[in-house]
Amino acid sequence: MGATGAGKSSFINSLLRCLGQDKRVKVGEELVSCTSQLESIIIEEQTNxxxxxxxxxxxxxxxxxxxxxxxxxxxxxxxIARWLEESYRKRMVLGGVIYLHDISQDRFSGTARRNLEMFNHLCGDSALDKVVLVTSKWGRAFGRNLERREGELKNNHWKTMLDGKARVERLVAGEEDASAWRVVRSILDRVETRAIEQSKSEALQIQKELVNRRKFLPQTHAARELRTQLQQMLEAQTQMLALEADAVGGNAEAQAQLQEQEAKVKKMALQIENLKVSMPKRLARWLKLVMGA
Incomplete structure (x- = not known):
């Protein structure tokens, strides 16, 4: 997991190269995302x-x-929730969760913060020992002190997670393939030290909420966090649109840009609405639980 452009797909390709696998996943070369669907890559005969x-x-x-x-x-x-729920129901062992962060970014942006907060709410505090925080793109230092930036992440943005036993690893510049396998191998070492049945019972927060507690997705911690984030963004965007509408006047290009922004605001409002659970749904779930009891 991680923000767009952090190097998630590149990490997987590095791992596949290191293991001599022919398969590759698509990697984006521009400032737009190339992974919109979840893609599962199965690797055989590497646990002997x-x-x-x-x-x-x-x-x-x-x-x-x-x-x-x-x-x-x-x-x-x-x-993401659907895949995690299905894998938990099938009692698949979730060995670890890898979170990629682009160390070459000049600052810890709002986007990076949003992705990290969502990641935290997906995992939950009790599963932090499954988390590996991986810094990528060390080859883009260009004379900058990236070690100091890594220290800031550890001491500030990632401190709570590290206190909860999450770990930090690097994709070393020029050694990305070996580094990727080292990260995955460290997760496998951890699973090896525990019984398989124990590992199957350990789950992320959102898996427990959806399966054990039978919550609707909008009722989970991750969904509530997303709803809060979107609501704050919607309020800020609405205020900005009101100011821009007054300044547009007869400028056709500005009016077109304003309409584009209005469409984005409507889309955001729809997302917020989707993150609510209707009363009929709540009642149907309650009746199902009562009848099942």
Whole structure:
């Protein structure tokens, strides 16, 4: 997981190259996202080094960021939640969650913060020991002190997660393939130290909410966080539109840009509406639980 452009697809390709696999996932070369759907990559015959997990396959899932160019955040959340729910119902072992962050970014942007907050609410505090925070694009230092930037992430933005036993790794410049395998291998080592049945029972917060507690997606912590974020953005955008409308006058180009912004605001409002659970749905779920009891 991670923001658009953090190098999620590149990480997977580095891993596949290191393991001698022919398959590759598409990597975006522009400032737009190229991963809108979740893509599962299955890797066979790479766990024979371990005793308890010997013979198990590895499944790596490439996910879009919550700032996708073409798809709204609510749809992204739906897709990620659906995959996590189905995998949990099938009792698949979720060995770890890798979060990619572009270390070459000059500042910790609002987009990076939003993605990190959503990631936190998906995982929950009890699953932080499954999390590996991976810094990418060290080859873009160009004389800048990226080690200091990594220190700022550890001491500020990631501190709570690290206190919860999350770990930090690097995709070393020029050694990306080996670094990617080292990250995955560290996750497999962790699964090996625990019984398989114990690992199956460990889950992310959103998996427990959807399956164990039978919540609707809009009732989960992740969805409520997304709704709050979108509501704040909607209020700011609405105020800005009101100011721009007064300044447009008879400028045709400005009017066209204003209409485009208005369409985005309407789309955001629709996402917020989708993140609410209707009363009939609540009642139907309650009756189902009562009848089941």
């Amino acid at each position: 080094h371990w005793k308890r997990i010997k013979g198990h396959r590895i499944v790596i899932v490439d996910t879009p960021g919550f700032d996708d160019t073409y798809v709204g955040d609510f749809v992204i959340l739906q897709r």
